[in-house]
Amino acid sequence: MTRIGRRFAELKERKEKALVPFFFAGDPDIDATYELVLELEKAGADIVELGIPYTDPLADGPVNQAAAARALKNDITLTDILDMVKRLRKVTQVPIAFLLYFNCVLQYGVERFLQGCEKCGVDGLVIPDLPYEERLRYTEIFARHDVDMIPLVTPVSGERIEKIVAGSSGFIYCVTSTGTTGVRSDFDTDFDRFMSEVAAHTDTPRVLGFGISTTAQVSKLKGYGEGVIVGSAIVKRMEAQTDAIVMIEDVAQFVRQLKAAQR
DSSP: OOHHHHHHHHHHHHTOOEEEEEEETTSSOHHHHHHHHHHHHHHTOSSEEEEOOOSOOTTOOHHHHHHHHHHHHTTOOHHHHHHHHHHHTTTOOOOEEEEOOHHHHHHHOHHHHHHHHHHHTOOEEEOTTOOHHHHGGGHHHHHTSSOEEEOEEOTTOGGGHHHHHTTOOSOEEEESSSSOOOOOSOOOOOHHHHHHHHHTTOOSOEEEESSOOSHHHHHHHTTTSSEEEEOHHHHHHHHHOSSHHHHHHHHHHHHHHHHHHTO
């Protein structure tokens, strides 16, 4: 069991929900990423999801695309990010997941990348462009490594949900609505139906993400699953601050507010 699995077990025992902040590694720079992870853990983050910058992030909206572009301007590499996580593991055991596109993994080498994740302390992977059918080709490789392969399901996954979540670990990324990431003022998803469909096929914790951006939304959605992901709203706050110290303090305060909304 990875740190993600252990964290959900701890939260279940305490009858709490997981808060998962998301932002891009390397935005505004790798040192700020290191410090921000530590501050968000102090602020109440249960798991930290780091986006891996990519030139063609199809699942991301304009806010996240801009963040990825800022990180890429720093010539950030996957090796740099793995090394940063390795440094973090000397001072924290907060669960860390990567969100990245499969082409990054292929270019790095699937086996080599998974070995690097284990060695450096990455607990889980969210790969939005790796559908179930394609994932089957790599089942044996994934099974050799203690890294959670976190599947994504959407409100329109329907009868595919059972196959998608089979053998899952870590958590199920439950996409709140179709389309790309980005702040949303409201959702038209029938969460009772959607989350019941997921729960019917797996005991793996369900975490809702895509567009959740306010304390009111966190409070409203907290009862539907075992956690929530907040990304674009955090990335927007990061973009609005030019001073890294001020940015980290502002985002940490926001995360404290989000965590309070789950109680």
